[in-house]
Amino acid sequence: MKTTECLIVGAGPAGMRAAKxxxxxGAEVTLIDRSDMLGGQLTKQTHMFFGSxxxxxxxxxxxxxxxMIDDIVNHPKLTVIKNAxxxxxxKDRVVGYVIGETxxxxxxxxxxxxxxxxxxxxxxxxxxxxxVYAAGAVQTLMNVYGVKPGHKVLMVGSxxxxxxxxxxxxxxxxxxxxxxxxxxxxxxYLVHASKIKRLGVDIETNMSVKxxxxxxEVEAAEIWRLDEAWQGIEGTEEIIECDVICxxxxxxxxxxxxxxxxxxxMYVRELGGNVPVIDKDHRTSIERVYACGDMAGIxxxxxxxxxxxxxxxxxxxxxxxxxxxxxxxxARLRHELSNLRDGPHxxxxxxxxxxxxxxx
Amino acid sequence: xxxxxxxxLGFKARKTITFTFDGKTYQGLEGDTIASxxxxxxxxxxxxxxxxxxxxxxxxxxGNCASCNMIVNGAPNVRTCITPLEEGMDxxxxxxxxxxx
Ligand SMILES: Cc1cc2nc3c(=O)[nH]c(=O)nc-3n(C[C@H](O)[C@H](O)[C@H](O)COP(=O)(O)OP(=O)(O)OC[C@H]3O[C@@H](n4cnc5c(N)ncnc54)[C@H](O)[C@@H]3O)c2cc1C
Ligand code: FES
Numbered sequence: 001m002k003t004t005e006c007l008i009v010g011a012g013p014a015g016m017r018a019a020k021x022x023x024x025x026g027a028e029v030t031l032i033d034r035s036d037m038l039g040g041q042l043t044k045q046t047h048m049f050f051g052s053x054x055x056x057x058x059x060x061x062x063x064x065x066x067x068m069i070d071d072i073v074n075h076p077k078l079t080v081i082k083n084a085x086x087x088x089x090x091k092d093r094v095v096g097y098v099i100g101e102t103x104x105x106x107x108x109x110x111x112x113x114x115x116x117x118x119x120x121x122x123x124x125x126x127x128x129x130x131x132v133y134a135a136g137a138v139q140t141l142m143n144v145y146g147v148k149p150g151h152k153v154l155m156v157g158s159x160x161x162x163x164x165x166x167x168x169x170x171x172x173x174x175x176x177x178x179x180x181x182x183x184x185x186x187x188x189y190l191v192h193a194s195k196i197k198r199l200g201v202d203i204e205t206n207m208s209v210k211x212x213x214x215x216x217e218v219e220a221a222e223i224w225r226l227d228e229a230w231q232g233i234e235g236t237e238e239i240i241e242c243d244v245i246c247x248x249x250x251x252x253x254x255x256x257x258x259x260x261x262x263x264x265x266m267y268v269r270e271l272g273g274n275v276p277v278i279d280k281d282h283r284t285s286i287e288r289v290y291a292c293g294d295m296a297g298i299x300x301x302x303x304x305x306x307x308x309x310x311x312x313x314x315x316x317x318x319x320x321x322x323x324x325x326x327x328x329x330x331a332r333l334r335h336e337l338s339n340l341r342d343g344p345h346x347x348x349x350x351x352x353x354x355x356x357x358x359x360x
Numbered sequence: 361x362x363x364x365x366x367x368x369l370g371f372k373a374r375k376t377i378t379f380t381f382d383g384k385t386y387q388g389l390e391g392d393t394i395a396s397x398x399x400x401x402x403x404x405x406x407x408x409x410x411x412x413x414x415x416x417x418x419x420x421x422x423g424n425c426a427s428c429n430m431i432v433n434g435a436p437n438v439r440t441c442i443t444p445l446e447e448g449m450d451x452x453x454x455x456x457x458x459x460x461x
Binding site: 035060083130132143144148217 | 361362363364365366367368369371389391392393396399400404405406409414415416417418419420421422423424425435441442444
């Protein structure tokens with residue numbers, strides 16, 4: 001069996017920053033990802049980022065990603081394993097992964113888990129038809145592979161992801177027929193919403209999908225108005241001609257691997273669902289196993305980067321490395337994180353972290 | 361279905377890759393996954409559900425959900441959304457759970 005000092009599962013912003021900190025401290029690192037590319041969600045973010053200046057806000061996601069890759073990729077103590085899906089994690093820090101049809105195992109002294117999240121779906125008739133796609137999938141198809149998801153899109157969900165992907169669809173020359181939102185107000189930043197409204201996209205609140213229409217794929221959607229209890233109102237149905245129904249209805253942390261390993265898990269609605277119980281240094285309940293980024297609570301790339309750094313620093317210290325300015329660095333990162341989570345948009349995450357016991 | 365003009369992304373000219381889907385010849389581009397090449401060629405139905413045989417396409421496109429499983433070069437349950445397309449691949453629609461030979 002292969003061995004490594006520190007294994008990092010997931011090469012998104014959280015995992016890459018954790019790798020950077022561990023490599024700087026002198027540790028030997030193996031970074032594993034199921035994709036062919038490093039960068040996680042950032043591989044498809046063509047827009048200027050919101051978030052913290054220090055974490056490169058106002059640069060494009062794909063450019064931030066390249067900076068992070070350049071920062072680590074040639075390091076002599078880094079091994080990168082791509083196209084490898086982690087499928088098993090055991091308490092003794094043995095990790096099983098699959099490349100093609102071959103199963104491999106690796107034993108690590110410490111593990112940072114930064115596997116990100118999966119996109120949610122909502123129930124409606126025919127929601128399994130080809131053409132009902134998650135927003136991240138639509139984005140991947142366009143921005144990574146250069147393929148249009150369809151010709152006419154109905155967007156469902158007005159959080160930042162729904163708003164941004166709508167804009168990116170328009171940039172790719174795809175028509176967005178309508179954006180609907182079940183709540184009574186727009187969920188994402190109003191600057192993003194105004195931008196797509198100016199481009200002629202109709203945003204309607206208190207609306208949801210009743211059913212998708214089509215035999216082998218989506219040919220139209222039936223939408224309807226919702227009452228205060230989020231129940232559809234008979235008689236308000238409307239048929240929307242479209243070949244894609246794009247679901248931007250939230251993300252859920254990919255906690256299964258840690259669950260399988262026996263780490264303590266807690267359901268925290270504000271963080272997106274089941275999350276690992278962690279302390280403020282990102283240690284899970286299992287010795288020398290750490291969790292950070294979206295899989296420890298849905299947030300954003302800036303916070304994933306900082307959380308990744310904290311997790312990496314904790315792992316380095318626990319592995320016995322002397323980290324120069326450790327205390328100052330961690331204090332600064334925590335301070336920046338709390339600035340980022342300040343204000344009304346951070347309310348949900350603050351509440352979630354309180355429930356988890358990370359914030360007092 | 362390929363994006364021709366984009367204000368931010370420049371898609372370079374890429375080599376074509378020839379493969380078959382259910383015996384018919386298709387072409388994708390270097391850098392494609394199996395699913396992106398099929399989608400670009402207008403194929404959205406990738407498989408049928410196990411019990412009710414309902415049509416299935418991809419959903420997440422990043423390897424989370426298994427909605428895009430197909431038979432590739434004889435091996436079932438390949439997540440075609442994260443599997444790079446290769447010259448001469450034999451891609452087939454999967455019916456049921458797939459068998460271990
Ligand atoms: C449309 C959209 C717009 C966004 N805009 C912004 C923005 O403007 N500003 C901002 O700050 N944030 C934004 N975000 C959020 C940001 O992209 C994410 O919060 C961030 O990428 C989370 O980082 P992460 O490292 O935790 O996870 P991810 O980036 O999701 O990376 C996780 C990695 O783990 C890998 N992985 C998962 N499971 C396994 C496994 N079993 N085996 C091997 N590898 C595995 C995945 O392949 C992936 O590479 C946006 C997100 C979306 C979808
Ligand atoms: S579409 Fe979800 S795994 Fe391929």
